[in-house]
Amino acid sequence: METTEFQNAWKNIDSEINLKSTDELNFILQTKIRKTMNKFLIIFGIDVIVCAGLLVFLTVTAINRQADVIYLVNNSLLGLITLSALFISLFSLKKLQNNKSDLSVKDWLEFRIRLLSGWLSGKYSKLYIILVPILIIMINLSIHVYYEYKPLPEVMTNMESVFGQIVGFIVALAVSLYALKKIRKYQLKNLEYLKSLLSALQ
Amino acid sequence: MNSMKEEFIGILKNYQGILHKVNLIYFRNPTDREDNFQEIVYQLWKSFPSLQNKNSLGSWIYAVSINTSLLRLRNESRIEYREDPPDSIDKTDILEELSKNEHCSLLLKAIYKLNEMDKSIMLLYLEEKSYAEIAEILGITLSNVGVRISRAKEILIQNLKNC
Numbered sequence: 001m002e003t004t005e006f007q008n009a010w011k012n013i014d015s016e017i018n019l020k021s022t023d024e025l026n027f028i029l030q031t032k033i034r035k036t037m038n039k040f041l042i043i044f045g046i047d048v049i050v051c052a053g054l055l056v057f058l059t060v061t062a063i064n065r066q067a068d069v070i071y072l073v074n075n076s077l078l079g080l081i082t083l084s085a086l087f088i089s090l091f092s093l094k095k096l097q098n099n100k101s102d103l104s105v106k107d108w109l110e111f112r113i114r115l116l117s118g119w120l121s122g123k124y125s126k127l128y129i130i131l132v133p134i135l136i137i138m139i140n141l142s143i144h145v146y147y148e149y150k151p152l153p154e155v156m157t158n159m160e161s162v163f164g165q166i167v168g169f170i171v172a173l174a175v176s177l178y179a180l181k182k183i184r185k186y187q188l189k190n191l192e193y194l195k196s197l198l199s200a201l202q
Numbered sequence: 203m204n205s206m207k208e209e210f211i212g213i214l215k216n217y218q219g220i221l222h223k224v225n226l227i228y229f230r231n232p233t234d235r236e237d238n239f240q241e242i243v244y245q246l247w248k249s250f251p252s253l254q255n256k257n258s259l260g261s262w263i264y265a266v267s268i269n270t271s272l273l274r275l276r277n278e279s280r281i282e283y284r285e286d287p288p289d290s291i292d293k294t295d296i297l298e299e300l301s302k303n304e305h306c307s308l309l310l311k312a313i314y315k316l317n318e319m320d321k322s323i324m325l326l327y328l329e330e331k332s333y334a335e336i337a338e339i340l341g342i343t344l345s346n347v348g349v350r351i352s353r354a355k356e357i358l359i360q361n362l363k364n365c
Contacts, residue, residue: 009305102249104341
C-alpha cells in the first residue's frame with residue numbers, strides 16, 4: 001500500500017460512520033451531565049456524611065466530658081482537622097475535575113504531569129506519614145476514653161487500656177498506610193504513563 | 203444557556219466525524235467507543251464557554267478528543283464490564299463494516315500497532331490536516347511535525363508489510 005493509498009482508504013471510513021442525530025447528541029449530553037453530577041454528589045455526600053458524623057460524635061462526647069480538659073483539647077483538634085480535611089478533599093476533587101482538555105496535546109500532558117507530580121512529590125506529599133499516625137492516636141483516644149467512662153489521664157495509666165490502644169493503633173495504621181500506598185501506586189503509574197506519552201511526542 | 207447549548211449541539215453535529223474517527227483508532231470495543239464518545243462530548247461542552255477562537259473549531263475538537271481518549275486508555279482497566287451493550291450503541295459495528303473493505307481493514311490493523319502518539323499523528327495526517335494545524339493540535343513545532351509524520355509513516359508501512 002502506497003502513501004497516497006492510505007489517505008484514499010481512510011476516506012472510505014467517512015461513508016461507514018453512522019452519524020448521530022441532533023436528538024441523540026442532545027440526549028448523550030444531558031445523560032452525561034446528569035451522570036457526572038450524580039457521581040460528584042455521591043462522593044460529596046459520602047465525604048460530608050463521614051465528616052459530619054465524626055463532628056457530631058466529637059461534639060457530643062466533648063459535651064459529656066466537659067471536666068476533662070485534655071479530652072476536650074483532643075476532640076477540638078480532631079474537629080479542626082476533620083473540617084480542614086473536608087475542605088481540602090472537596091478542593092482536590094474540584095481541581096481533579098478541571099481537566100483542561102481543550103489545551104494542545106503537549107500542553108495538556110504537561111498540565112496533568114505537573115498536577116500529579118505536585119501531589120506525589122510536592123512539598124506536602126509526604127505529610128500523610130506524620131498526619132495519619134497522629135490522627136489514628138487521637139481518634140483512638142477519643143473513642144476509647146469516652147467508652148471507658150474515666151478521665152483521659154486515668155485511662156492512660158491502665159495497662160489494659162494502653163495495650164488495647166497500641167493494638168488498635170497498629171491495625172489502623174497498617175490498614176491506612178496500605179490503602180494510601182495503593183492509591184499512590186496507582187497515581188504513580190498514571191504519572192509514568194503521561195510521562196511516556198510526553199516523551200513520545202518530543 | 204439554551205442558545206449556547208443549541209450552538210454547541212449544532213457544532214457537534216457538523217464535526218462529530220472527528221469524534222468517531224479518534225474513537226476508531228483508539229478503541230476496538232464498541233462499548234468503549236460509545237463511552238468515550240460520551241466523555242468527549244462532555245469535555246467539549248465543559249470547555250465550550252472558554253473557547254476563544256471559533257475559527258479553529260476543528261483543532262479544538264481534535265485536541266479535546268485526543269486528550270480525553272488518552273486519559274481513558276490509561277483508565278481502561280477500570281472500565282466496567284457490561285454483558286449487554288447500551289441501547290444507544292449502533293447494532294452494526296463500524297469495524298465489522300470496515301472489515302469488508304480490504305484496504306481499510308489492513309490500514310486499521312497497521313494503525314492499531316502504532317503507539318498512542320503515533321496514532322494521533324497518523325490520524326491527523328490521514329485527515330489531510332496541514333502541518334500548522336497538526337502543530338497547533340499537538341502543541342509541537344512545525345519542523346517536529348514533519349519528522350514525526352515521516353517516522354510514523356515508516357512504522358505504518360512496516361506494520362502493513364507484517365499484516
